[in-house]
Amino acid sequence: MGVRRALLCHLSSPLPAPLSLLLLDFRRIVNEAVREAFEHGFTARGSLVPFAQRVARDYRINFHHARRATELALSLDRGHRRQIRQGVSSTLPYVRRPLLIATDDSFHLDPVSGKLRLSLRSGEWTSVLLPLSDYHRRVLAEPRVAVKEVHVSPTRVSVVVEKGVPEPYSPTSVLALDTNESSLDGVMVAPTGTEPVTVPFPEVRVVQQRHHDRRRRLSRKKAHDRRVARRLLGREGRKEHERIVQRLHRVSKAVVEVARTQRAAIVLERLGHFPVRRRVSRATRRRLSSWPRRELHRQLFYKSEERGVPVVLVDPRNTSRTCPRCGVIQGRRRRVGAWFACEGCGWTLDRQINAGANLARTVLAETRELGGLRVDLDALLEDAVRPLYLSESIRRARAERRGRETENAYEE
Ligand SMILES: [Zn+2]
The missing domain is CATH 3.30.420 (Nucleotidyltransferase; domain 5)
Structure with missing residues (x-):
């Protein structure tokens, strides 16, 4: 086990065509698997493996992609079931945006050049150049850091890394x-x-007090327009949160x-x-x-x-x-x-x-x-x-x- 972190890269150019198609297929498989799992009452990870094998063949894509799609479907399904149980009206989840979640057995990322090689199907690969920042490179070069997954969308890629944790020392x-x-x-x-x-x-207390006063002033001033008030107050809250979290990090x-x-x-x-x-x-x-x-x-x-x-x-x-x-x-x-x-x-x-x-x-x-x-x-x-x-x-x-x-x- 370790601590997971995501490194976000915004892509400057569109994805290569085969990869765009793979994203569309992945989304379709997730949506099919959501229905399949819900109809059969599947909840265990292994229950959709035969389904993943079948769609991997039908869509001619790497089995690992198909299996990851079914795992995502199961987690979406779980949320849906929970809402039904709690009496909240919920429609069957449906993924609208094209996406791909690739696991570490279906891609290779060069931590220096940022070249991401992704498997499409057996023997066929595609690649994208990720614009890695110095911070990204530093994290990737740390000892005990392993790249676990990449989440690809048409405009950005996030690289999920896991850092192994050392055994705690015995204190003196x-x-x-x-x-x-x-x-x-x-x-x-x-x-x-x-x-x-x-x-x-x-x-921390000073920041809290200042934001509290400002919020109070804002809500009094914008009392006639609740929509504007809510938006401004939300923004104030987020700013306060960020300022405090940042200070606590130093502490x-x-x-x-x-x-x-x-x-x-x-x-x-x-x-x-x-x-x-x-x-x-x-x-x-x-x-x-x-x-x-x-x-x-x-x-x-x-x-x-x-x-x-x-x-x-x-x-x-x-x-x-x-x-x-x-x-x-x-x-x-x-x-x-x-x-x-x-x-x-x-x-x-x-x-x-x-x-x-x-x-x-x-x-x-x-x-x-x-x-x-x-x-x-x-x-x-x-x-x-x-x-x-x-x-x-x-x-x-x-x-x-x-x-x-x-x-x-x-x-x-
Ligand atoms: Zn005493």
């Missing part, structure tokens, strides 16, 4: 992070000691890189249903129920997998209410403020770092492999919190502050 330290609204916070526990760490991403990349260089396991809380308390204001509810934490975790999972970094998920219950020193769980009412203060032993710590420390303690208690490690609580009191990632805006703010300080120093 733990990077436990509690996920908050505009930062990840927690501890790095290594054989050399424990250190409080943070990964701030304040811009997740940095975290995985830190973990990899320290051979650490990343520990996160398992995000389940995120309860939003009733008594908070509507604005707060909107802020808290936002999706970026889930997106951030998704990115952390797949980037870790690609780089062989182990990830451990922990049940988050009580992590923000437990005292890591004496183990007392606080009452719900006391769960306010930026600081955690224990009623039992007087332990106080930044609430978010404290939650991260509890995640680390849970994992270290459960994993024998990491037996030698322990969370050194006293170190958390002494050390300054180390940021694992500095975004552009934070870096700029720091530089300014330092600038002012030096000015003052000169005055004195």
Whole structure:
């Protein structure tokens, strides 16, 4: 198994005639197979193999193309059946655009020149030159990357590559992070000691707020024209999404890189249903129920997998209410403020770092492999919190502050 990615190439010239015909045949076979499968109630991949053999002969095309067409038909059929089951009215799927999905036993792609050679039928080939970009070439040249399929349409070809993932290493330290609204916070526990760490991403909240305000303004201004309003709001939503995802990518990349260089396991809380308390204001509810934490975790999972970094998920219950020193769980009412203060032993710590420390303690208690490690609580009191990632805006703010300080120093 591995991670799949698609590389898209827009064609500058029309497809050669034999390939255009193959696309039309492929579409026709898919549509015939959809009907065949539905009429006979076929759902298994193997059930349409005799059908694929027959059409490959009738249409005089490579059997692999015919079989891939029947597999596509089965998946279209599955969606159709599901909709019927759910009581949604649905007509039998029909593919209108010519297309071809070729599997790796029916084509060859030269990763340097971009020449794609496709089998039409036994002994007969056709070829297309794909305009590969430098990025495409770089991906194709990476170790453990294999080209799995090409999806051909009259105007573009997308090359599906699969990257094999390395075995996760056995960790020698733990990077436990509690996920908050505009930062990840927690501890790095290594054989050399424990250190409080943070990964701030304040811009995400700023971007969200800005787009929210803009959307509100837009919908008020365009209240008389719902069609225009919907289009503009949709565009705003997409832009916001892209801006946030792009920022989260930088954050997740940095975290995985830190973990990899320290051979650490990343520990996160398992995000389940995120309860939003009733008594908070509507604005707060909107802020808290936002999706970026889930997106951030998704990115952390797949980037870790690609780089062989182990990830451990922990049940988050009580992590923000437990005292890591004496183990007392606080009452719900006391769960306010930026600081955690224990009623039992007087332990106080930044609430978010404290939650991260509890995640680390849970994992270290459960994993024998990491037996030698322990969370050194006293170190958390002494050390300054180390940021694992500095975004552009934070870096700029720091530089300014330092600038002012030096000015003052000169005055004195
Ligand atoms: Zn305590």
